[in-house]
Amino acid sequence: MAELLQLTSELKGIGFTSQRTRNRMVDRLTEAGISNQRVLEGLRQLPRHLFVDEALSHRAYEDTALPIGLGQTLSQPYIVARMTELLLEVEPAKALEIGTGSGFQCALLACLLPEVHSIERLEPLLEKARQRLKELGIKNARVIHGDGQMGLIKSAPFDGILVTAAPKEIPYELTEQLKEGGRLILPLGDKTQTLCVLDKKDGLLVRKDIEPVRFVPLLPGAC
Numbered sequence: 139m140a141e142l143l144q145l146t147s148e149l150k151g152i153g154f155t156s157q158r159t160r161n162r163m164v165d166r167l168t169e170a171g172i173s174n175q176r177v178l179e180g181l182r183q184l185p186r187h188l189f190v191d192e193a194l195s196h197r198a199y200e201d202t203a204l205p206i207g208l209g210q211t212l213s214q215p216y217i218v219a220r221m222t223e224l225l226l227e228v229e230p231a232k233a234l235e236i237g238t239g240s241g242f243q244c245a246l247l248a249c250l251l252p253e254v255h256s257i258e259r260l261e262p263l264l265e266k267a268r269q270r271l272k273e274l275g276i277k278n279a280r281v282i283h284g285d286g287q288m289g290l291i292k293s294a295p296f297d298g299i300l301v302t303a304a305p306k307e308i309p310y311e312l313t314e315q316l317k318e319g320g321r322l323i324l325p326l327g328d329k330t331q332t333l334c335v336l337d338k339k340d341g342l343l344v345r346k347d348i349e350p351v352r353f354v355p356l357l358p359g360a361c
């Protein structure tokens with residue numbers, strides 16, 4: 139597949155992580171059931187090691203969640219892949235992510251769709267994520283500081299909304315900002331969480347539960 143990002147070899151991390159390490163990660167994701175080739179290619183090309191602290195970058199291509207500071211985590215590649223694959227099924231032109239975190243999921247979405255907006259409540263994480271996206275030359279993603287529970291009314295409606303922190307209940311505003319035919323994907327629950335897909339059909343939400351997951355909680359307010 140064509141290059142999704144025009145990166146210098148320094149940014150690609152060539153010499154730092156071998157192509158073989160990334161191919162192995164993609165093979166593992168395929169074995170785990172990820173089948174969307176665009177998602178797999180995106181994950182093969184995106185330098186995940188640039189989204190975590192240098193001390194952890196040697197673990198960036200393992201299928202594991204990694205800490206990104208302030209008690210938050212970058213999800214394991216399998217979950218990022220699964221959520222992205224579910225989102226792509228509705229062929230979204232415009233998507234909203236809640237919980238920018240490191241910016242990795244946002245960068246992957248930006249490689250695969252025309253327009254991405256992402257909201258983060260913790261300003262220090264947001265600033266780092268913004269810097270990374272800039273460094274990678276990603277221009278079709280916008281990151282915003284705020285409370286993602288409220289969505290992003292100015293840019294609504296969205297074809298797809300991906301929530302990467304777990305609310306106890308489905309945030310009403312997000313369902314309102316979803317286009318007819320659109321899809322909301324979110325981890326739902328508290329101690330036990332389920333990855334849910336909600337499709338808007340004839341103004342109603344049709345829910346499908348995918349699998350058990352573990353995310354940090356979606357918290358109110360921005361700081």
Ligand code: SAH
Nearest residue numbers: 237239240242243258259286302303356357
């Ligand atoms: N998608 C991220 C990982 C997300 S971790 C990545 O690719 O790295 C979950 C993130 O959601 C955390 O950064 C947390 O601060 C953020 N978050 C939690 N509640 C939020 C809210 N109400 N609005 C916006 N972001 C929120």
